[in-house]
Amino acid sequence: MNTLQTLQQRLLQAVLADNTPRLRELRGDAHADAVTRLAVYRHGYRIRLRDALSTEFPGLRLMVGQRFDAMLDSYVQAHPSGHYNIRWHGAGLAAFLEFSRPWRDKPALADMARLDWAISTVFDAADEPTINAADLADIPAEAWAELCLRPQGHLQILPVTCNVDSFRRAADRQEPRPRMRSYRQPRHLLVWRQALTVHYRPLAEDERQLLNAAMREEPFTALCERLAEYHPPSKALPRMTALLRQWLEAGLIGAYRLKS
Amino acid sequence: MTIETTSSRAPYLGYGLGLRVEHYEALLEQPGNVQWLEIVSENYLVPGGRPLVWLERFRERFPLVMHGVSMSIGGTDPLDDDYLARLAALARHIEPAWVSDHLCWTGVQGINLHDLMPLPYTEEALAHVVERVTRVQDVLGRRILLENVSSYISFADSQLTEWQFLAAVAERADCLILLDINNIYVSACNHGFSPLDYLDGIPAQRVQQFHLAGHEHGGPLIIDTHDAPVANAVWDLYIEAVKRYGHVSTMIERDDHIPPLAELMTELDHARTLAAPWLQRAA
Numbered sequence: 001m002n003t004l005q006t007l008q009q010r011l012l013q014a015v016l017a018d019n020t021p022r023l024r025e026l027r028g029d030a031h032a033d034a035v036t037r038l039a040v041y042r043h044g045y046r047i048r049l050r051d052a053l054s055t056e057f058p059g060l061r062l063m064v065g066q067r068f069d070a071m072l073d074s075y076v077q078a079h080p081s082g083h084y085n086i087r088w089h090g091a092g093l094a095a096f097l098e099f100s101r102p103w104r105d106k107p108a109l110a111d112m113a114r115l116d117w118a119i120s121t122v123f124d125a126a127d128e129p130t131i132n133a134a135d136l137a138d139i140p141a142e143a144w145a146e147l148c149l150r151p152q153g154h155l156q157i158l159p160v161t162c163n164v165d166s167f168r169r170a171a172d173r174q175e176p177r178p179r180m181r182s183y184r185q186p187r188h189l190l191v192w193r194q195a196l197t198v199h200y201r202p203l204a205e206d207e208r209q210l211l212n213a214a215m216r217e218e219p220f221t222a223l224c225e226r227l228a229e230y231h232p233p234s235k236a237l238p239r240m241t242a243l244l245r246q247w248l249e250a251g252l253i254g255a256y257r258l259k260s
Numbered sequence: 261m262t263i264e265t266t267s268s269r270a271p272y273l274g275y276g277l278g279l280r281v282e283h284y285e286a287l288l289e290q291p292g293n294v295q296w297l298e299i300v301s302e303n304y305l306v307p308g309g310r311p312l313v314w315l316e317r318f319r320e321r322f323p324l325v326m327h328g329v330s331m332s333i334g335g336t337d338p339l340d341d342d343y344l345a346r347l348a349a350l351a352r353h354i355e356p357a358w359v360s361d362h363l364c365w366t367g368v369q370g371i372n373l374h375d376l377m378p379l380p381y382t383e384e385a386l387a388h389v390v391e392r393v394t395r396v397q398d399v400l401g402r403r404i405l406l407e408n409v410s411s412y413i414s415f416a417d418s419q420l421t422e423w424q425f426l427a428a429v430a431e432r433a434d435c436l437i438l439l440d441i442n443n444i445y446v447s448a449c450n451h452g453f454s455p456l457d458y459l460d461g462i463p464a465q466r467v468q469q470f471h472l473a474g475h476e477h478g479g480p481l482i483i484d485t486h487d488a489p490v491a492n493a494v495w496d497l498y499i500e501a502v503k504r505y506g507h508v509s510t511m512i513e514r515d516d517h518i519p520p521l522a523e524l525m526t527e528l529d530h531a532r533t534l535a536a537p538w539l540q541r542a543a
């Protein structure tokens with residue numbers, strides 16, 4: 001190992017360490033000793049990651065309140081950043097909260113982190129085309145059975161145990177912290193982008209099943225059959241029509257394909 | 261807008277700003293005296309969405325230069341080929357006037373400190389950086405600018421001054437220099453060297469851009485915070501730099517406590533006013 005590499009490794013460890021070590025490689029002077037000088041980098045590292053993550057997780061910040069900085073510090077302490085873009089260190093926060101004490105005792109935290117992160121990644125996900133109702137108008141009636149609707153590639157469906165969406169909305173609007181409501185059964189949120197705007201909304205169970213099926217490229221007949229499991233025959237078709245219109249208007253569908 | 265060119269240097273762009281989200285709309289509506297923009301490359305190394313749409317708009321209106329913070333040209337981990345490929349693709353797409361990063365390292369063993377860590381000014385580090393700059397310039401197909409960073413530590417092993425090191429990197433790797441006037445001032449105060457010796461030691465024909473920014477006094481050290489107006493001592497040093505290097509594209513960086521655009525435009529005008537007598541003399 002060359003000396004430059006050794007020096008960098010020792011300095012990096014000194015920046016990350018809990019206590020400020022003395023490094024013989026560093027020079028101090030009458031102006032400031034080496035420990036004071038090193039402290040600038042140690043402090044800067046923590047503040048920079050805190051600031052960057054804080055920007056990515058506004059909902060979580062509102063939910064956690066005063067302990068938010070301590071939470072971020074414990075994450076950064078356990079997981080140093082590996083990505084060149086500081087923002088991307090946010091990718092591991094939800095998993096950290098899900099599995100580490102004491103945070104794992106409150107599943108709302110991981111749920112919240114997952115929603116914040118989904119919004120962040122969908123924001124600058126790759127641009128994709130969308131189709132609208134007019135694009136489907138020319139499909140002959142007999143071909144609909146074999147029609148596959150392809151949802152946008154960036155679309156995310158998140159399981160949640162409480163109203164994390166209210167927290168995110170309140171954070172974005174700079175409103176006070178909402179009351180937490182835990183769900184008896186897990187629910188789901190849909191996160192997607194239409195043109196340049198990120199949206200999120202609760203997803204009913206039948207719609208979730210349908211979207212998942214569409215992502216697996218199941219044809220239209222299969223979607224209708226799935227819907228029949230949730231609704232009596234008289235309601236299934238109107239529900240299908242309503243969902244399809246809603247999907248197209250919201251820009252959820254990127255493309256379609258006729259299976260044959 | 262007129263862009264002057266000289267044979268040895270890239271176009272002289274005049275006076276610009278570091279592009280920040282807070283000024284997106286204002287800059288497109290009232291560009292005022294802002295002649296060019298520096299983008300932080302990493303902010304646009306994204307697959308799609310709003311950042312790239314804005315970038316297109318600015319590209320139509322302003323000359324752009326790309327400024328990165330992640331190259332880790334002095335690092336001892338292998339150069340990040342994926343990062344460089346993305347950087348090269350962005351450069352091909354937006355055709356910036358030039359591409360810059362910092363003379364520093366940002367991490368090692370796969371860990372990123374997200375900071376601009378100084379190097380020891382040794383022959384070993386010099387050879388290492390020169391070899392990496394050469395490779396980066398091959399990948400990008402152009403010469404890059406390297407910026408001097410603010411530093412708070414110095415290394416017992418350093419044999420060269422910072423300016424000797426920077427000048428030697430530029431000469432041996434045939435790269436260009438982005439001189440951050442505030443960083444020179446900050447480091448000069450923190451390490452007790454003369455900022456004028458620094459300016460005198462830099463090869464003038466390689467200086468292609470100036471950064472101006474604000475700093476903060478934190479205990480015995482001065483911290484490069486980019487959160488305040490340019491300090492008087494830095495303006496004085498800027499004049500000294502203009503005297504030595506002449507027409508060098510100049511911009512102001514502000515990353516925190518970002519003021520209304522008009523305030524930065526006033527600062528830009530101040531820079532113009534200070535430099536004008538010396539630039540006339542040079543012309």
Ligand SMILES: [Fe+2]
Pocket residue numbers: 407440443471513
């Ligand atoms: Fe700078």
